[in-house]
Amino acid sequence: MPVRKAALRALTTTLCAALLLAACTEAPPPAPLRGAAGPPGDRDSVPQDRPAPRPQAAWVDRIPGVGPATRAALPAASTQALVVLGETATTNEATAVLYERDAGRRWNRVAGPWPAHNALRGWTADHVAGDLRSPIGVFRVGDAGGRLPDPGSLLPYDQDEEFAVQGTGFAGEPLEGSFDYVIAIDYNRIPGTTPLDKRRPLGAAKGGGVWIHVDHGGPTQACVSLAREVMPELLRALDPAKEPVIVMGPKADIAR
Structure with missing residues (x-):
């Protein structure tokens, strides 16, 4: 053994x-x-014919910060969205970014981010005249104008001296020149008319005259404002053929 x-x-x-x-x-x-990739x-x-991954910084399938409920409100044909987000429901400073959707339904950031102002008391989902809050939601933008000549806007542009404004803002800043360039937000207005049109389909109590306009260095009454140098750029970028919209509100609401 x-x-x-x-x-x-x-x-x-x-x-x-x-x-x-x-x-x-x-x-x-x-x-x-x-x-090829794998643990x-x-x-x-790993299959050897797998394509290289797409860089995530360039293309996204969904607009950053925009949740399913807000996405459902986007018109199906819209391929251009200006997204304006505030930190909270009571802040009057925001950030604006312009996105476009390609043929593959992917959203690409094409301009911004830009600093912006909104209404003095922040945001509301039930805007009424004089509440000093900007309306939350998804709204079409299709008409523009201003005191200054058309800078090359693709949207219909109404140059008119009625856009002249005087006085001071909430921080004591001069308002002169704030309406040199404006883009009407289709909140309680008749689309296809000058931003100066004062007809209010929802009634005067629901407010109106909510625009994107030149920033005057402080909060607005209900509008969104962007730096003077940004407004001509935005006017040249917004294309009615792309059915542009503005998505606006505090981050938590828009992320729903």
């Missing part, structure tokens, strides 16, 4: 040595094709 055990032990040792030698001299597996140690299981 001792002789047989010794012989078995010798045979086992020889086999182990042979296997170890084979493992050390075996050619390494071929490297995966460029673009460490599992690369051989």
Whole structure:
């Protein structure tokens, strides 16, 4: 019996040595094709014809910060959206970004971010005249105008001296020049008319005259304001063929 055990032990040792030698001299597996991905140690299981991943910084399938309920309010044909987000329901400073949707239904940031102002007391889902809050929601934008000549707007543009404004804002800042360029937000107005049209389909109590206009350095009564140099750029970018909209409100509401 001792002789047989010794012989078995010798045979086992020889086999182990042979296997170890084979493992050390075996050619390494071929490297995966460029673009293949997978967890460490599992690369051989990845299909070799998988395309390289798309850079996430350039394209997104959904507009950042816009949740399912807000997305449902976007018109199906709209491929251009100016998204204006405030930090909270009571802040009057916001950030605006212009997005466009491509043929693959992916949204791409094309301009911004730009600092913006909204109404003195923030935002509301039930705007009424004089509440000093900007309305929350998704609204079409299709008409523009201003005191200054058309800077190349793709939207219908009404140059009129009636856009002149005087006085001071809530922080004591001068309002002069605030309406040099304006874009009407289709809240309680008749689309296809000058921003100066004062007809209110929902009634005067629901407010109106909510515009995107030149920033005067402080909060607004209900409008959204952007820097003077931004307004001509935005007017040249908004394209009625893309059925542009503005998505506006505090982050928490728009993310729903």
